[in-house]
Amino acid sequence: MAGxxxxxxxxxxxxxxxxxVTLQILGLCSALAVxxxxxxxxxxxxxxxxxxxxxxxxxxxxxxxxxxxxxxxVQIVIIASLVIVIDQVLQAFFYEISRxxxxxxxxITTNCLVLGRTESFARSNPPIPAMTDALGNxxxxxxxxxxxxxxxxxFGQGTLLGVGVLPLAEEGxxxxxxxxxxxxxxxxxxxxxxxxxxxxxxxxxxEAAEFxxxxxxxxxx
Amino acid sequence: MAKADRPGPWxxxxxxxxxxxxxxxAVAFAVSATCAILVSAATVYLRPIQTANRAAxxxxxxxxxxxxxxxxxxxxxRSGGTLSTVVxxxxxxxxxxxxxxVTLEAAxxxxxxxxxxxxxxxxxxxxxxxxxxxxxxxxxxEDVSLVLLPISGAGYxxxxxxxxxxxxDMNTIAGLSxxxxxxxxxxxxxxxxxxxxxxxxxxxxRDDSGTLRFTVARGSAGSVYEVDGITGATRxxxxxTRIIRFWLGPDGYEPFLNAVRRGEF
Numbered sequence: 240m241a242g243x244x245x246x247x248x249x250x251x252x253x254x255x256x257x258x259x260v261t262l263q264i265l266g267l268c269s270a271l272a273v274x275x276x277x278x279x280x281x282x283x284x285x286x287x288x289x290x291x292x293x294x295x296x297x298x299x300x301x302x303x304x305x306x307x308x309x310x311x312x313v314q315i316v317i318i319a320s321l322v323i324v325i326d327q328v329l330q331a332f333f334y335e336i337s338r339x340x341x342x343x344x345x346x347i348t349t350n351c352l353v354l355g356r357t358e359s360f361a362r363s364n365p366p367i368p369a370m371t372d373a374l375g376n377x378x379x380x381x382x383x384x385x386x387x388x389x390x391x392x393x394f395g396q397g398t399l400l401g402v403g404v405l406p407l408a409e410e411g412x413x414x415x416x417x418x419x420x421x422x423x424x425x426x427x428x429x430x431x432x433x434x435x436x437x438x439x440x441x442x443x444x445x446e447a448a449e450f451x452x453x454x455x456x457x458x459x460x
Numbered sequence: 461m462a463k464a465d466r467p468g469p470w471x472x473x474x475x476x477x478x479x480x481x482x483x484x485x486a487v488a489f490a491v492s493a494t495c496a497i498l499v500s501a502a503t504v505y506l507r508p509i510q511t512a513n514r515a516a517x518x519x520x521x522x523x524x525x526x527x528x529x530x531x532x533x534x535x536x537x538r539s540g541g542t543l544s545t546v547v548x549x550x551x552x553x554x555x556x557x558x559x560x561x562v563t564l565e566a567a568x569x570x571x572x573x574x575x576x577x578x579x580x581x582x583x584x585x586x587x588x589x590x591x592x593x594x595x596x597x598x599x600x601x602e603d604v605s606l607v608l609l610p611i612s613g614a615g616y617x618x619x620x621x622x623x624x625x626x627x628x629d630m631n632t633i634a635g636l637s638x639x640x641x642x643x644x645x646x647x648x649x650x651x652x653x654x655x656x657x658x659x660x661x662x663x664x665x666r667d668d669s670g671t672l673r674f675t676v677a678r679g680s681a682g683s684v685y686e687v688d689g690i691t692g693a694t695r696x697x698x699x700x701t702r703i704i705r706f707w708l709g710p711d712g713y714e715p716f717l718n719a720v721r722r723g724e725f
Contacts, residue, residue: 301491304474306484313491320495324502331509334517 249371253379255441259352260383261434262444266352269343270384271426277400280388281381282336286325286344288377291353294318295361295373302362314357319348352380387429395420519543526596526608535625535635541600546725547592551575553715554724559592567592575711583706584613585699595716597725604720606634609713613703616695618642620651620703626665630717633674636660636704648696659687665708672708676701 259265266287273283297317298305305313326344329337337344347353356376361369392398394417397405406412419425438445467475476483522545527533536543547564549556559567567573574588596608605628612621620641625634636657643649650656664684665674673685676697681688689697706712719725 301487304478304483304487306478306487308479309484309488313487316491316495320499323499327502327506327510331506331513334510334513 246368246371249368250375250378253372253375254382255379255437258379258383258437259355259376260380260430261437263352263355264434265355266350266380267430269346269350270380270387270430271423273340273343274384274388274391274426275395275421276339276392277385277388278336279339280384282329282333283340283343284377284381284384286329286340287347287350287353287380288374290318290321290325290347291356291373291377292370293321294353294357295369296366298357299361299364299366299369302364305362310362311354311358314354314362315348318353318357322348352376383430383433386433387426390429391420391425395425522596535606536598541598541605543596543598545594545596547594548713548716550589550591550593550711550713551715553713553717553719556592561594564592564594577711581711583702583709584611585702586613586706589711593713595713597720600628604628604725607717607720609707610639611703611707611712613699613706615641615643615699616648616693617644620699622703624704624707626717630721631664631666633660633663633665643696644693648690648693650690650693651696651700656688656690663687665704672705674701674704674708 253259257263260267260270269283269287273279294314294317298314322345325347326337329340329344356373360372364372389399392400393404397403397407397412397414397416405414408415417425473483473486478484519542522543523536526536526543545561547556547559547561548554549559568590573591575591576588577586593610595610597604598606598608607626607630609624609626610621611624612619614620618641620643621639622641623637623639625636626632627634638652638657641649641651643651659681662684663674663681663686665672667673667685673683675686677686677689678694678697679689679691708714708717
């Protein structure tokens with residue numbers, strides 16, 4: 240139970256096996272909105288990872304003294320305060336990117352992923368495992384954002400982190416940017432494709448069909 | 461601090477059952493107070509940096525706006541100083557109180573913010589004139605070293621839009637730039653050409669008594685108040701005279717220019 244292997248498994252589990260975005264389908268709004276370029280995806284990932292880790296740590300420290308009746312509001316106040324601080328820091332030191340992220344940094348407050356981790360894990364575990372778990376989930380979220388952000392920027396603009404990778408047709412190259420990649424639907428397509436790919440490889444993640452044609456045996460109940 | 465036999469008030473408080481009313485209120489208060497301090501500290505500490513960021517962005521926006529006016533960026537580089545923008549109330553010659561560069565467009569959509577010009581006043585053939593205009597000021601230290609005034613009026617074939625730059629004395633022309641025109645190609649349209657525009661810098665607009673003397677001459681300029689006329693484009697030349705005279709006159713920027721001369725900007 241104790242020791243490094245345990246912490247390591249807490250850290251790595253959310254990367255693929257229990258990825259918060261592709262398995263739990265949490266935090267989609269921001270995952271779709273900020274992935275038009277790799278730079279915004281990276282900044283958003285870093286902001287969310289910092290917030291979720293710090294929030295998990297703080298909540299885990301005071302977990303024995305949070306009255307049950309107000310536990311959600313206490314958690315949200317802590318998360319919201321951290322988010323405001325991060326937002327202010329971004330506005331001060333990464334102004335361009337904070338403008339590109341606009342309201343989505345502030346919306347980390349309502350990101351189910353953060354409250355999900357503090358409510359389900361940090362509230363009942365000591366600070367070190369809680370922060371490790373939060374960090375792992377933050378990284379799992381980041382992984383998905385970075386993958387989608389990279390694909391959308393690469394095919395939408397032919398660049399990665401603003402550096403030209405594919406030679407653009409209008410500059411004499413062969414690549415014509417796919418405008419669709421920069422539009423919100425492509426975020427859905429890519430995320431859906433990613434979920435499908437992960438669940439094809441890791442079949443244990445696939446959910447049982449909830450609604451389907453009734454099997455004959457069930458119909459004869 | 462707490463004695464071994466009797467726990468201190470802090471320990472006793474922590475030992476309270478979590479759902480007791482005292483502890484619920486105390487925890488709620490403690491969390492809110494801590495978070496309030498955290499957020500306020502971050503905001504107060506980072507505000508100067510954020511303000512500087514916003515100012516830098518505004519500056520970049522203005523500069524890109526001015527650089528879009530052909531010929532003006534070279535002028536700005538020669539003059540040096542910092543560029544700022546202000547919306548002025550033309551009638552009063554002061555900075556507008558309620559209109560900002562951001563809300564200017566919305567304000568000008570309102571017919572109440574336009575003044576209809578009588579036949580005698582309407583030199584530029586505009587019909588009506590907005591009450592607010594966005595001008596650019598270049599400052600060298602405290603003093604205004606250059607103003608950039610958007611001007612417009614009816615040419616021979618259609619509307620002419622231009623930007624007129626005046627030096628710090630608000631009298632000498634620093635440059636003129638035509639931003640849009642539809643004059644006759646090869647004749648009136650030559651107002652866009654550098655050869656003609658280069659005659660403007662150094663031209664005076666008023667004499668020592670304050671009378672507006674600026675004219676586009678018929679033929680070659682004969683005085684410091686004149687620029688050369690364009691051969692074969694008398695109507696366009698006259699239109700330019702009237703447009704510049706209108707905008708430098710009492711219905712144009714004169715109240716504002718006087719205010720700048722008085723050092724109000």
